[in-house]
Each structure stands twice: as structure tokens, then as C-alpha cells.
Amino acid sequence: MSGNGNAVGPGGPGETGLVALHDVPAYPDILTYVNAVGGLHIWEGDGWKQESMSWKTTSYLASNLSQLPEVTFSGPHAQEFLSRLSINNVYKWPVGTSKHLVMLDEHGYIANHGLAVRDSEESFRHFAAMPWPMYQAPSLGLDVEIKLRDIFLFQVAGPTSLQVLERLIGEPLRELKFLGVQQVSIPGIDASVEIELSRIGMAGTLAYELRGPLEHGPAVFDAAFQAGKEFGLKRLGWRTYVVNHTEAGFPQQNATFLPAVLADPGFVTHPVFGAVFLPSQVEGPLPGSADPKDLTARLRTPFEVNWGWMAKFDHDFIGREALEAEAANPRRRTVVLRWNKEDVLDVFASQFEPGEEYKHFEFPIAPQAAAGANADLVTKDGKQVGVSSVAVYSYYYREMISHSTIDVNLAEIGTEVVVHWGDHGGPIKPIRATVERFPYLDLPTNKDFDLSSIPSGVASA
Template sequence: MSIDNVPVLVDVPAYPDVPTYTNLVGGLHIWEGDGWKEESLSWKIGTYLASNLSGPQELTLRGPGAQEFLSRLSINNVYKWKVGTSKHLVMLDDNGYIATHGLSVRDNEDTFRHLASWPWPIYKAESTDLDVELTVRNIFLIQVAGPTSLQVLERLLGEQVRDVAFLAIKDVTVPGIGEAGEVELSRIGMAGTLAYELRGPLELGPRVFDAVYQAGQGLGIKRSGWRTYVVNHTEGGFPQISCTFLPSVYEDDGFMTHPQFSLFGNAAGSERTGSVDHQDLRARFRTPFEANWGWMAKFDHEFIGRAALEAEAVKPPRKTVTLRWNKEDVVDVFRSQFEPGEEYRNFEFPTTPQSPAGGHADLVTIDGKPVGVSSTAVYSYFYREMISHSTIDLDKAEIGTEVVVHWGEFGKRIKPVRATVERFPYLDLPSNKDYDIDSVPSGVTSTK
């Protein structure tokens, strides 16, 4: 299959009733599947089915130096890590800005896999003195999230899998697809609700995706695409590289000019928009403390960016909060489209700019003084609110604080939008790690 005569990796079926596909992050993805409103409700009332993160290659690191290599890259302690479990690893540049982050899996004592991430480890491996071998393969990564997701998966697999704990992994067999144990199931997700991932060889992706979709009939399953992706992350309280901020590799000349990574250097989400000067990359970068991930940092080992992060840890200046935008001011943006003169930048539902949009940054002020930066504007159909993630001064981050978001493009007409600091995450439903699995009806009639 191709888009505009450009061959792409295919990891989803060509459904005749799916209105829009897109070529993003190295593969063919659904842009809008069952309608963005239905999709944005799915992880709260049914099942969200998406393959947005298929495409970036799975990186395997193995050898006697693999664990030390990951340790030198990651702010996390990678030694207190059980085999067969996952970790969210955060990797920095020398200045303490996030270069990449992603899910990693420990398969055995000296073998690790890194998923859905920028290829920062590959770039850094070129200059390492450690004994570590890196290999890559194309995989599918299918996200299945929401209150009925476990039932859907048990229908799919024909067995109960509620023994899969949060962050744990289990090899499974999808009946009629691939070899026994060729697919892995992980209880992980960024939706803020009960969520799982299915992962395996890319060539099996379309068949597995459709098998999950068929298993979810009658359980509120919706095929979801990139159009609603940032809604998921914004409601669920998970900042995401290339969606709510940019990786700092944009300031690394070696990475940006590397022939192997040219695709990433020109990746979607790199376009800079918003009321903050478009030349200001710092406003579009994040440190771990700014992304609310500072708690992951363990200063018991040497890692790239440690000195900068350790200095920030003494008194972190900012954190990420949810901003709820004033409805009257949002409506005024639409009103300007029907008046003479220069209009305000319009909103595109459900996200503006449309995802991925990590290069977007709007100035946030209190009494005219800068206090933070707001990322993509997100319309939550579930809450009927316009919300955004904002990195804001720590002493202004208390719930109820009133701020002003400067909505628009730098050098053009700006709309001051009143906003209020609200709970983070904004989604007020049971989280994945705390979900009461015993409350979920079985998806199979008998156990195996």
C-alpha cells in the first residue's frame, strides 16, 4: 500500500468505512476511525483501539554492557528491575533536557528492548566503550484501553489474562495468527485508565488489529487514530515527546545531520507554532521536573545530564499542570472568524495544532508577567472543556490559580484566554495501576 506513491509500512487493515488514513512516524496509520467524538469517549466508557505507535523500530540491546549502557543514558535506576517487566526510561542531553523517553522491557539479565522512542540510544551507541550489541526490528504496537479492554482481550485470546499485573508482560497466542507466543501482552498505557498493549512482528499487525476489533464488538470498541491521540495524553496527564514538547535532539548537530536519522530530523511535530517566538526552542523543551518525571531520577549512578538535573532538583522551578480554558474567551476566538479584520487563530477540534504538535508553545502570564508555557489546545468532548498542559512556575501551580494563555501566532493577533489551574491528571477515573481487575466481567466462559 502507498500514500501519494510513497511506500509505507502497513500495520492496520484498509477498512472501507474508515474515512482517513495518514502516513506518520514511519507507517500507515488511521487518522480518524470511528469519529473523533466517539474515539475520545472510548477509553472512558468502552475500549480504545489504536496502533498510532507502530512504526518506530523496536531496539534490542544485549550483551554484558547492555545494562550499564542504559544506566549511562537514563535518569532511572535500571538495576532494580525485575526480568519480564517494563520501565518508562527518560534520557537527557548534557543540558538536562529530555532527548527522548520511552518504554523499555527487560527480557533477561543482559537483554533489554526499547520501544516507540527516538533513536537516541542508537546514536549514543556509536561512541560507547561498552560491550553492547544493538539490533532493530519493525513491530506492531496496538493499544487497547478502557473499562471493557480486558474483556475484549480475553475474548480475543480465549483465556483469562487478569494475572498480568501493571507493567508486567506475558507471551500470548492470538488464535489463527502467527506462532504460539509470538505476540506479547503488556499492561501499560498512557490513557490514564485500564490499558494494555499488544506487540509483535509488524507483518502480523493488520490481522491482529482486526482480530481485536472483531472481539470488541458489543463492548464499545472504537478504532482510534492520530486525530484524538493528544486528547488521550492531555486528559490522562502524560506529557509526550513530539506531541506536547520537542526532543532536545533538535539542538544536537550530530544527531540532526546523521544520515540514519534524517527521518526523525524532519519528523511531524517539529514545526514551531504558538505565541512564543518560533526561534525559542527552550520553550519547547522540557526537563524531567518540568514534565513531572523528576521523581524517576536516581542520583546513584552517572548518566548524561546528571549535573544539570541534580542542580535543578535542589529547587525545581516549574512543573506541568492542567489548564482549563475560559469558555467565553474560547467562543470569542470563533466569533472573530465572522467579524471584519484579522481574526484570531481558529481552533481545530479536537486538538490545535493537530497532532503531533510538540513544537507548539503559547505564553502563559499572571498580571502580564510570564509564568509558563502552554502546549497543544485540546477539546475534551467528555468534559466539554478546552484544556491544555502547561509548564508553570512552581509557586503558581496550585489548583485554582488564574492565569492568561496568549493564544495565537507570534507576530500576529493574540487572544488573551483566561484559564484556571486544575487537577493533574484531568481524567478523574480509576488509573491503570489502581484499577480493580476483580470488578471486570470475564471475557471468556471458562478459564484455561
Template sequence: MGDKMDSYENNRDLHTSTYKVLDVEPEYPDVHQIGNLFGKHITWEADGWKAIGESYFKSCYIHAGLSGAEETFSGPDAEKLLSDFSINDVTKWKEGKCKHLVSLDEKGYVTNHALFYKDSPTQFRTTAGCSVPYLAAMQTGKYNVQYTTRNIFIFQLSGPTSLTIVEKASQTNLHDVKFLQIVPLRMPGIDADLEFVRIGMSGTLSYEVHGPAEVGPAVYDKLYQIGKPMGMKRMGWKDYTINHTFGGNPQMTVNFESSLYADPQFTATAPFTPNYTGSIDPKNIEARFRTAVECRWDFMARFNHDFLGRAALEAEMASPKRRVVSLVLNPDDIADVIRSQFTDDPYKYIDFPCAEQQPAGGHQDWVCDADGSHIGISANPTYSSHYKVMISHAVIDVDKIEDGREVIIKWGDFGGKIKDIRATIAPFPYIHDVGDNRTFDTSKIASGLDAK
């Protein structure tokens, strides 16, 4: 009975009734926590954050939270448009591959960091980012570019069984798909053209399946029914940011905010308004922003073209001030915060798995050295049930970065009670003892064509 109740195919009325809420996911009876985030209706929590934290080390997770608009820029000047607003070189980028493009403002702060897909020199697509810099440039009339959108699902799968599951669902050998490669995909019983992409933010073997939103529930359920006996877990937005934080991938709205929020007009029309929490004064909006150098993205920069923010980036690369590191929070100090909740004078609560519920890119705390001097800024701490630690992404003065060095995170909200939480600088990214998706040897992964 349980398996039947979990099945989309056996509960089709749940998806066609007037009670349908989720945009591209099946509405399973055992999933009760749904969120309205960024104008999308997505799962908030399904199988629990503890299980999710372990899943991509032992089996696999599936996540739908990045589903939404796929934006297409096409036309003779599409390549020039992206080049003028990206630190990356888009001209030598091979067709049929994807990459993260980084856009800056004049000060060098990141305005957008998103995955783009190159179909041809005259057509690029992007998802789950902020295209305002490109759209604003198009309005000047300087670029012969057309802009279109369609609604798609994006299902992220990560973990050692992810490849086997998709192969079994599609009855296609996908072992040879390389990192960042995009290939067409079909699934028996699904009347739609899909795409399969080798990409992910967890730091280990990861893939994405894309397709038209209307077939999303059927595709999700097909993957889940195959993956469930293999240990697949359903990830929601509550636990989504675990993989980004431990995988060493800073993300807008999670670890920092786009500097476009410095513009009141943008803020007034944005689909999401950040909360500026943490021990840093909420009026200090720039403390919520990051540069490409701070995020360790300067390796993507190519100075064979002009782009917005180039001068600022060049100057910072010549003399870096801060870099992102992993900070491992002291468990005794975390326990003190939790213990204080049973008193009349508690510290700001620490939630799990994210200390401040996501999206929380606006949450930033001061990081100090032993004498109390500010040496950096810490983003939202996040807990891993696999590693049994809570870490944060923190940008620290480069001359203070030393693995094992103890620093202090000023945990709390500006003007309120502050807890000094000891933290230790650790390698970035934190994830270890797993294969890297960029070089993962898929020959060691079981074929889905042989799986029973």
C-alpha cells in the same frame, strides 16, 4: 452487509492488493483518513474524535499508531549503556517488566522518554522513542552491545472492556497480569508469538498487544470484531493525544520536543521536523523542551549511578522552578476565537480535538499572570468530549501554582494576532472519577472466557 464489509476476513483482497497503504492495520472501507507520520502509514481518523473521547470511559478504544521498529540492545554492557543515559536505576528492575526510561542532555532537558522492556540483565527492548543517545554512545566503542531491530505492531487498548476483549480473543485468563508486566500470548487462528503488556497513557485500565508486523491486520481485526459489539472504537493519530493530555502523561512530539532538536545535524536527519508555532518566538527552541522536573518525572531519578545530565537534574530538584499543571481554557474565549473566523481579522484557528493538529510538540504559547508577566509555557490545548473541557499541559512557576488560579494563555503565532485566553489551573493529571491502571481492581472486570 455492513458487518461483512467491516470484516478483515471477508475483505482480504483489500489487504493484498496493490492499493494497500496501512502498515499494520486492516483497511476497512469506512476508514478514509490515513496519515503518513514519522515514516509510517497509519490511521488518521476512523470512528471520530468525539466517540474516541468517550470510549475509554464507557467501553474501549484500539490504536495502532505506535507500531514500527522494536529496537533491541543486547550484550554484556546493555545494562551499563542504559544506566549511563537514564535517570532511572535499571539494575533493580525485574525481568519481564517494562518501565519508562528518561534520558537527559547536559542541561537537564529530556532527550528521550520511552518504554523499555527488560528480558534479562543483558537484553532490553524499546519502542516508540528516540534511541539516538544510546546509539551515539555505542559508536564510541566503550560498550559491548549489539543493536538489532524488527518491525512490530503495537495495539493499545484502554477502557473497562479492554481486558475482556483480549481474553476473549486469546482464550486466556489475563486477570492476574500486573501493572508493567509483560506476558507471552497466543491467539487461536494467528500463527505468531505475541506479547501482552499492562501499560497505557490514558490514566485508566489499559493494555497493549505486540507482535510481528505481518500478522498485525489479522490480530487487529480479531480484536475489533470481538470488541465492536461491546462498543470498541478505532482510534487514529488525530485523537490519540487526548488520552495523553488528560491522563497527565507529557509526550515528546505532542506536548514538547526532544532537546536533540537543538543539534542541527540531528534535525537534518530526523524522520520528523517540528513546526515551531505558538506565541513564543520560533527561534526560542529551548521553550519547546522540558526537564524531568517540569514533567514531574523526577520521582524516577536514582542517584546511585552517574548519568548524563545528573548535575543539572540534582540542581533543579534542589530548587525547582516550574512544574507541569493542567490549564482549563475558558469556553467563552474559545468561542471568541471561533467567532472571529467569520470576520476579516480572525485569530489563529482552534481545531478539535487538538487546537493545533498533532504532532505539535513544537507549539508553545506564553502563560502570563494578571499583570502580563510571563509565568510559564503552555503546550497544545486539547479537548475532551467526555469532560467537555479543553485543557493544556503548561509548565508554571512553582510559586504561582494554585488550583483555581486564573492565568492568561497568549494564543496565536509569534508576530501575528494574539488572543488572551483565560485559563484556570487544575489538578494534574486532569482525569478523574475512573480507576487508576496502576491499582485497578481487575476482579471487577468480566472474564473474556465467560463472555458470549
């Protein structure tokens, strides 16, 4: 983490007088930024409790996935290239729409996933993902041109997000469908700058993304922040970001599970990919009560994270044989666990008693990290039945919850299990937990959100 709250002075984006910290401004009321995914990001924006409430009651603005490059795949073999890598059918994909691509290693574990947009018959763009396609390109031997571009990627999500964006852009946006993409202009930003708006997100409710050239990121971020103040917009930092994934039922690479590239020696030792993308995972012990030497406890298959429905066995792709075998007999799936409050309080109580205390909780993420794929063993009647990851405190529900990949016969709501909280070799606190609904967030989803119920955000003349 880097304290940069005093990095304020003349100049910067627009006429705000704010100094740019990579793709976000340095706001005088934000004292702490964090060095993550290639650059400085907000750690805590408007207070973690307000941020935790934002995607249920107002909206948030987040830059957490910015500074990861946009990758364009183009050429006569671009579609076949993505098809050979993805479990999805990429041929039934209308131009101008988005798709969540999931890619595997040969053992059927998720090596890479991320949002992609089809721009034309022979051109596709991929966002915020591991460089697995580039690593695999030489072995596939297809005629594909690959280009990288530094972009900003801002997420605006929550029930007032549409009003925020209409106020920002100055026109109605009701025609943009779920998974759709359209070009927009933002007043105050050079009209020649290509900025796109996509109706997509991970908050579990109404959500959008703004994407464009990285150098315009600070100005666009601040313009969105100013436009959203009237609608209760909060700046969401890394400290609270993963809470929305856990509530919304979106398992996230590098948080709820590790990418299978870690199990590929060629990728790990690659002079570019391994050095740039993996140092935080390669160095130091992996957290959680599961043995850190057992990497498979932190890897996941599509069926284990409830993405098996995306798999189409109508084409050849890396990992197909392993995935087909699992499809015939899925072993585990992801559920939400609600942790027993008395057992959680015992963890806090141990901090005030003599002797060795239990591994502490930090709110709203425990342990306090947005990456690392914490893996805690889950048992039933003394037998291991799953793995729990990313324990978060939900201020909205006033509960400690986590995602758990668990045996399918125990995935019914109400099943009681035990989470073994702690780090391997250290004090372990057994915490009773109950299987609950997945996703845990019980609000209208993005694709089902009734836009007619939202007042217009366009400023009146």
C-alpha cells in the same frame, strides 16, 4: 493525509478481504488515513467524539505507535549502557517487567523517553522512542549489541479493554500485573508467531499493549477489532490520540514538548537519524505565540513534566549535573489549564467578523496536529510564568484544556493565568485560564484498577 477508504478488495489479512495498509487494514468505513511515524495510520476511526469517550466508557484500539522499530540492547554491558543514558535506576528491575526510561542531553533536557522491557539479565528491549541510544553508543564505548526489528504495537485501553483481550485470546488474563509482560497466542494467527501482552498504557486508566512482528499487524488488528465490537471497542486515530495524553497527565515527546535532540547539531545533521526522524520538526516555523527561535520554550526537563521522581542520583548518566542542580531548586512543573469558555468563543466569533481573525481551533486538537509542540506563552499580571502546549477539546468534560509548564509557586489549583493564543508575529488572543487538577482524568488508574469488578470476556463454551 491520504484518503484510502476505497483501497478495499480481495485478499489481505485473514479472510476479511481487507487490504493491508502497513500495519492496519483498510476498512471501507474509514475514509482517511494519515502518513505519520513512518507509515499510514488511521486519522479518524469511529468518529472523534466516540473515540474521545472510549477510554472512559468502553475501550479503544490504536496503532499510532506502530512502525517505530523495537530496539534490543544485549550483551555483558547492556545494563550499564542503559544506566549511563537513563535517569532511572535500571539495576532494580525484575526480569519480565517494564520500565519507563527517561534520557537527557548534557543540559538536563529530555532527549528521549519510552517504554522498555527487561527480557533477561543481559537483554533489554526499547519501544517507540528516538534513536538517542544508538547515536550515543560510539561515545560510550561499551560492549553492547544493538538490533532493530519492525513490529506492530497496538494499544487497547479503557474499562472494557480486559474483556476485549480475553475474548481475543480466549483465556483469563487477570494474573497479568501492572508493568507485567506475558506471551500470548491469538486464535487464527500462526501459533509460532511470538506476540506479547503488556499491561501498560497512556490512557490514564486500564490499558494494555499488544506487540509482535509487523507483517502480522493487520491480521492481529482486525482480530482485536472484531473481538471488541461486543464491548464497544472504538478504533482510535491520530486525530484524537493526544486528547488522552492531555487528560491523563502524560506529557508526550513531539506533542507537548520537542526532544532535545533538536538542539544537538550532530544528531540533526546525521545522515540517518536526522534525515529519518526529524524532517517534520526541522522544516517550517514552530507553532505558538512563543518565539520560534526560542527552542528552549519547547524543551522540557524531567522536573518540568513531573517526572523528577524517576531520577536516581546513585549512578552516572548524561545530564546528571544539570538535573541535580534543578532537583535542589525546581523552577517549574506541569499543570492542567482549563480555558475560559467566553474567551474561547471569541476565537470562533472572529472567524465571522471583518478583519484578521484569531488562529482557529479545530476539535478535538488545536491546532489540528498530533506533533509540532505548540508553545503558547502564559502570563500572570503581565509577567511570563510558563508555556502552554497541546490545547485539546475534551468532549467528555466539555472543556478546552492544555498542559502548561508553570512556575511552581503558581501551580496550586484555582490560580488564574492568561494563555496567549496564536502564532508569533500574528494576531494573539489572551485567553483566561485556571489551574486545575493534574491529571485531569478523574477515573481509576491502571495500576489501581479493580479487575475483580470486570466481568469475564472469555466466550462461554
